[in-house]
Amino acid sequence: MTLPGARAGAWAAAAKVAQRRRRAEGAGRSQSPVTPSLRAALYVHWPYCEKRCSYCNFNKYIPRGVEEAAVRSCLVTEAQTLLRLSGVHRVESVFFGGGTPSLASPHTVAAVLEAVAQATHLPADSEVTLEANPTSAPASRLAAFGAAGVNRLSIGLQSLDDTELQLLGRTHSASDALRTLAEARGLFPGRVSVDLMLGLPAQRVGPWLRQLEDLLRHCDDHISLYQLSVERGTALFTQVQQGALPAPDPELAAEMYQEGRAVLREAGFRQYEVSNFARNGALSTHNWTYWQCGQYIGVGPGAHGRFIPQGAGGLAREARIQTLEPDSWMKEVMLFGHGTRKRSPLGNLELLEEVLAMGLRTDVGITHQHWQRFEPQLTLWDVFGASEEVDALLQRGLLLLDRRGLRCSWEGLAVLDSLLLTLLPRLQEAWRQKTPSPVPG
């Protein structure tokens, strides 16, 4: 499939204008007039990387050569198929993740965006994010992505310490990272995010905080702080197992996290999610959709999606996973128009569990209105108001339940997973009481 460059460029050009307008308004999240089931976010997975990072257990492949035209064609086809299947009228954000999508050609990105714009309404001010690695993203290339329609960059900077970058198996240096960051800011002012890792083996709190402060002098309006988790099957895991590297110290990581949050707050950043910080309203709308349990469509090998297949007459939201391995995925897309490997309908309770677990990751938590959209009968008060165990969490100041809704306190956010072990069973219990199990016989 080939797309007339002019048309792709047309969408991108319109987007540029809209982006400036939107930025001037300083909007945090778009309040779309379209009903939730008719809109979705779109995730596009580019599965290839140049090199394997020592900590990464994502679905990625180090190919000898990528037949990019074929992959592009499949991404476009699958996007078209799934958009049709979902019946959505409007795509509010597109996220190119990976793998290393900045290794793809800007043409591929343009082709996908154009296909989306043709299949459904892709407003000109939609957020279009591309994940970029410092080395694979020289300024000219970043500009080409901008021309293709990308309007937000998420840079996998990870660290400003060359030794740490080496340990992580990254191909870039700290100076590469800062140069890319500066170039990106020039191209996408106010729309650049950087990732910084914490809790690395042998990492100490003081030096890490200095990295963060250094980064604050260079960064734009969005930072993500990620605690490293040593995952089975990665080189790092093996090294730690064999004792070649010390296991990360969770105490130190906790301290870095707490100190880091405080530093960022001082610097005017809003911690709008567990790991995400933004100022000047530069939140990621795409990711916000995940935490608010909006619909999203996953395109590409191993991509996940959650939407109601209304185009096929579906009524329930489905959790969908695309075929993992790129070659098989491509075969399937060529044969069937999509590579969906697994579809599991989400029950109402399951969806509510996700609303709870995802919503509490954000600073606003779950508002009463938000909850009511998913569960009109049981209020948050009904579910959590009368529980002794929940009350203990409220009393300890980890959780707040008030007129606005249910949310974590500053302290509670850091231990959300522990809180959920009390909240999820409570929700299940309330659900059982609401729908008494049928009398046997």
Added chain:
Amino acid sequence: MWPPAHPSWWRGRALVAWVTRAASPGLPRPPHGRTLGAAGESWGLSRHYSSAERKEKVDMSRFPVENIRNFSIIAHVDHGKSTLADRLLELTGTIDKTKNNKQVLDKLQVERERGITVKAQTASLFYNHEGKQYLLNLIDTPGHVDFSYEVSRSLSACQGVLLVVDANEGIQAQTVANFFLAFEAQLSVIPVINKIDLKNADPERVEKQIEKVFDIPSDECIKISAKIGTNVESVLQAVIERIPPPNTHRKNPLRALVFDSTFDQYRGVVANVALFDGVVSKGDKIVSAHTQKAYEVNEVGVLNPSEQPAHKLYAGQVGYLIAGMKDVTEAQIGDTLYLHKQPVEPLPGFKSAKPMVFAGMYPVDQSEYNNLKSAIEKLTLNDSSVTVHRDSSLALGAGWRLGFLGLLHMEVFNQRLEQEYNASVILTTPTVPYKAVLSSSKLIKEYREKEITIINPAEFPDKSKVSEYLEPVVLGTIITPDEYTGKIMMLCQARRAVQKNMVFIDQNRVMLKYLLPLNEIVVDFYDSLKSLSSGYASFDYEDAGYQTAELVKMDILLNGNIVEELITIVHKDKAHTIGKTICERLKDSLPRQLFEIAIQAAIGSKIIARETVKAYRKNVLAKCYGGDITRKMKLLKRQAEGKKKLRKVGNVEVPKDAFIKVLKAPSDK
């Protein structure tokens, strides 16, 4: 097809097959005629075979008392007791010499693995010496002090013992313990120095040790190699020449000692008996002196080493008896059997099994409860010395409190559960039965006795109501090369032991005697002793009653709440160390929670040890985007499900694993 090695051993199994085959003509007959005879014998086949069966039934009247010798082999672990037994069985034609006889008498898997005999086995050997046909009854004894009562009952059926000592290792702790058991029973002791074929064998040194420790002239030692058969014949001659025949009377009314019993699924209890007086045969009505229950004898016979029916058993003889007993507790070791309406004075020395070590046993998974229950029932069918009480723990679920004769007994029981019944269990740290002498008249009234035994720590009476506490003690014998003496003395001191004696049994070996509190050796004393002596020191012990002890009840608290399953009775001097260990183990196994957890060990209101589990400072998945949600929800739900199963102590959630880590007996290496 038909194993020729032990005709009597495989009789039962082979014959079932034959009976079925006999009914279908055209199938090949078994090649051995004698099989048929045996078949008719115990399975009552058609008349056609009955003439053969008469011939097979042993006529034991051929053996007058003066041609009978009853003896036992006693030895330290691995000194070759079972190998010598194998050779004796071969020499007397009891088992086939051409076969690779490996410890024929040790039937249990654990026995063969560990080289110890747990269950006594018996064999009657027919031996021609200087023209006379002798009946030599080899009464094998359990090879460990845990079973010293059983050993003493087996010995009471004997007039002599073969004391087997390794020519390389020399006298070991168990050799001493066994010798004194035989000596106290006034038996003739024939020292046998085994393994003289070994490169490092030093029989002369061992002779000197025997002379020094047991006061037996060195020229009485028989030097053999049971493994290659050297000089074994002279052992048999010594048995005939040096051991007196039993002093018994055929004319008197029946008086039979039960010295062992086993359970057979089809025939009930098979009791091993030694006849002190009288005669017994099928159809006799007999009574148990202990239970006063009466039975009709179905079958009597001798063991060679498997059952061989006989017409009658006569005074001085040893054999088996089946009389419709349904449970091994009906044929307790040490009991006396006599003829109905002809009561006799019971033989002395009978005691009911007295458990000395208790441990909780729980299925790893509660769904395994019923399987484990049936496995325990099956095992105890053969071992009446294990006491079983249902117990339940909030943390570990439903289970049992089992009482064992000693540590090895416990370990063997556990191993058999695992190996023979494929049951995996949690065994809690063993405890010993303490006693309290009550001073409160109210309590005395309540218990109806002044001295009570405490098995469950939760029932430990308060000091204010007690005049003294008592703990069981043992007299331990340690034999060691003298270079380890210092370390061993330190170990014993740390275990609150009091030295009673110390002698050099030769130039470089020391025998130490200590009075040791039993609870100090139930966990890892033996392992420590072995490791600090590079495996050279040996240890054995015998019951030495009770002694006054300053015992205290120690509570373990989590954020101020007592954890019931961790209440422990400890000696005052050990409270701090033990409390600290428990707190540390808990600290390592308690997951962090949203608040700090104080783990404390306390005696009354006094805190003696403390550890802290810090609160979670961060517990939240860093990355949670579209692709992570499914995995994340799965994980959270699994954790939430697991949390429901946690035991709550106050506000602290304690996983089962944490209890297991604290309560579980240290596993053997």
